[in-house]
Amino acid sequence: MRLPRTMLERIWEYLSRNIKIAWKSVFFNFKQYCCFFAAIFIVQVLFGMMAISATNNNSVEYQQIKQDQKLELDEVDDEGNKVRTDYHYEIHNLTLGQYTFLADYKGENGVFDEQKQLYVIVDYEERMNTYEGEEKPVYDVYIRFGKEKNLEDSELVTKYYKDFEKNYISILGNLEDESVSFETKPTMLLEYNNRVAANNATFAVITVILLVLSVFLLTSIYNIRMNQYKFTYGVYMTFGADFKMLFLTAFWELFVIMLVMFVPSVLVSTLVVYLIYAPSGFAFSFNGLVLLGVFVFSFVVVLASVFMPMRLTSMRPPMSLIITEDNSNLITSPRKSFNLLGKKFPLQYELYSIWRFRKYNIQLLTSAIIFCALFICGLYLSNIYTTGIEYPRPQYEMTIDLDNSYMEYDNVLSSDIKKVNEAFLEQYPEYKEEDGYRAITGVEPTGNATPVAEDLDVKQSPVTEARYINSFMLVSAGDVRFGATGPFVYDVKDAYSPYTGAGSFKVTNDVVYKAIDPDNADDLLEFLSQYEIEGDPSKVLESKGNVRYVIVGDSTSNLKTFNFDVGDKIALSTYKTAVTAIDANLTGKNLLKRQIRNYKYEYTEFEVCAVIKDIPSGSVPVYMLNDSYLKVTERDPQATKLNIYTDPDLSIEQTRFLASELRDIATESGSANIGSVTVVDLEQNAENFITENKHYSQLFVVISVLILCISPIIWFFSQTNYYLKREKEFNIIQSMGATESDVRTIYLLGGLSMAIMSFVVSIALSYICSYAMFYVFNVIVPNFTFEYVRYTFYMPWYALVIAVVMSVACGFFSVYIPYKSYFKHRYAIQNVVRDDD
């Protein structure tokens, strides 16, 4: 076969020719390229670590499940056949009747279907339990949802799980004596596929971020190199090089470096990830595809990072490249420089030079220090993984089905929940020593806050988002913080139903109305006492007639928006009718402005009796009594859910005890269709999350440190090249009478000025980045997770100190080294100058 051979020969000739030239170019000018070795090494290590840890994340999760479930997931039965013994759900303490129901139930109206098998009992354990003096068998049952072939379909498994809970669990409760209770527990396997998908999605996102970062890094240093070596590309272009040729020339050079660094970087990244994961005790896994991944990733980075510098270079006339052999291309035009410093030598001479080179200095400072800032961001992220959540979150969520049960959140239920505290103290008497100890620290009645228009009449809820009922809040303009986004000036003239209160007002519909039942207010007030409160919240109960009090928050999207004080007045609007229709495409402020113009409103005035300072918030909460709530929202303030807060220091067993007690309340109080107590166990989940993701935290630390290492590369590479080109200038000024001491002063000034500038810039950038991270996690992320968790803004001081010290040191020593080099080689340099002349 002649043709393929010829093709191979041509490809070989092409590759060997280009690699040979690139190899020579790179290794002949090793000093020019050494920072590319370091940068590409870091890029490959970063990606390698991410890829290897992504593989290990899934593997560790799988091993954790195996360990937790104490089962081999791929067991072999007696006949040597592989059987799956994994399960999604555990039910403990079932009676024989309940167990038989689960094992045999094929009711004609049931959901069991041979073709769409909902669940399989994988295993069960029988134990003997003494109940009322009689020994009876109890069963622990392990259930898998769906048939084997469906197991990879996480959506289907989740659907079966929900169907199972809805259709079976409530019936199980009805089969036996009320005092007999069983426990249910979804396993980690239920979420495994979702978590794998989440892990993979996270990896994909991080890969993209890393790609952008890597391209930015290599483009930055390639630009620095281009600035210094434009001459060579000018020569290439003189002899016919077009963009493609320039691009390929640059690409092959970096490709050679990429090949050289490939093996060391894979080895280092594997070692680092191994060291991070080894303490977990789980087997370390390495997927061969990681090698391909690192190669492809760095290949793409190399391709992308030389594209722009070469495109820009190819568009310039070759002569403009050839004539910029010195630093003249880094100087801001003298026409744009004002001679504010005069020419006194050497102090003002050098200060003037710094000013003349400002374009270069700004580029250097920003590109080098941005990596210090990224280091701080990385440690911020790392801290978030380990810090956890500092604000109270509900431990349980109790759902009350108002349509199908007699249960409601009233004195009786409130009292029953309080009794759980007493039961807890009986069970754990050591807590009796603490005065007034309560395991359940707060109960917050809640429900669906976002009704759609057509079901306003039938749905009940003690919480309502103002914007969903076309309502809004008017506050005195002075109560809105300067620079706060959201509230805008209320124009009385524009309103169809103007609010006639005295003064100027601002308006927002970023408000959530919350009802307080006067007969059952203690629970809520107790719940609110977890936060920092100014004023007397219990005064809200003194509302009477037209004197209405409210408790308000001061933040929207976790950012302080209002300056409320006790005694301030607010007004809440109630939508009545639409006078003119509104464009359905309007949203946000435009929609609200149009609503004010086109809708008829009534206003209810309130006085602020207490301000909650730190409550996690999407919209600003406004608490009022039931009658006021009904007046403003026209919704029945019946609670459909209870958020139950507990002492966060409880152990898992104690938490389980509380869950069991709460479940008993639900069983005792209602019928078979009462709904269920859903044990969300958010706090425990958060703790688990932190424990499970500890390696993420360590990974972020390592990544951050690697990113920080990029900064010195840029500093030293850029400054060495810059001062190398300035050596000619120093030789010339020395030949014209400047002393060595003068030149030393010039270097010293350069170093000091860079150190001072980098000190200022690194502090400023670090603060900006930290605030950006705070904003992202406090404001933006909650919008996607539908859950407001409040983090406080903080600056990781140790990271700031490291970043600043690093920047200042780099700023100074990146000048110091060229300075030493200059004096060491001075005579040699003078000879070179003589040759040039």
Added chain:
Amino acid sequence: MARKEIEYMLQTENVIKQYRQSESVITAVNRANIKIEKGEFVAIIGSSGSGKSTFLHICAGLDKANAGRILIDNEEITKMGVDELGRFRGEKMGFIYQKHNLVPQFTALENILLPTVMCNKADASYQESLRELVECLGLSERLHHLPSELSGGQCQRVAIARALINNPQMLFADEPTGNLDRVNADEVLRLLLKIRETRGQTLLMVTHDLAIAEQADRVFRMDNGILKLERDYIGGNRKTVDTY
């Protein structure tokens, strides 16, 4: 008898190059017109700063004119995109700088072959040209030396070989002997002209040296950006015109 139609290698029409400096505008090239026949050797002389090098760079597409047209082998390079111009330059033009501008990390041979790499020439296509140039320029002993290991004259000979390796039809030389002593300058020029004559290439050279200019077919003078014909040795007459 039908009159033989003249084939022009280089034609420029009203080429203008201006630089802005503070408030004033400096006109480096002012409506320069020139027509060079194929195979002709034209020299441009003039004082320093008169704009002759700028004009040469513009003619070779190494710099951009503010206005005017430039045609090389009847193709208008002023309308070409940067990439097209780059490829065209590699195929049709050779350029010799006053300072050799060799790439320091490449050996003499690699520097000579640089244009073949830039134009993706197959090995076989330039071997004959390479052999001829190396022999003619006396570089066979120095091919594997780096520029830093060569003398000024040798470097310039490598630069000439580099400019000629792709056998371009149009050669541009910007004071190619300006950095050399008399003996070396004469030798380098002799070799350059010899090869050019053998290959029938068109040469446009900028020089200070009147002795070199005398060897050209025609001599132009650049004075404050204005290009004037100084001597026409082929016509045998000395004539001065404002524009050609």
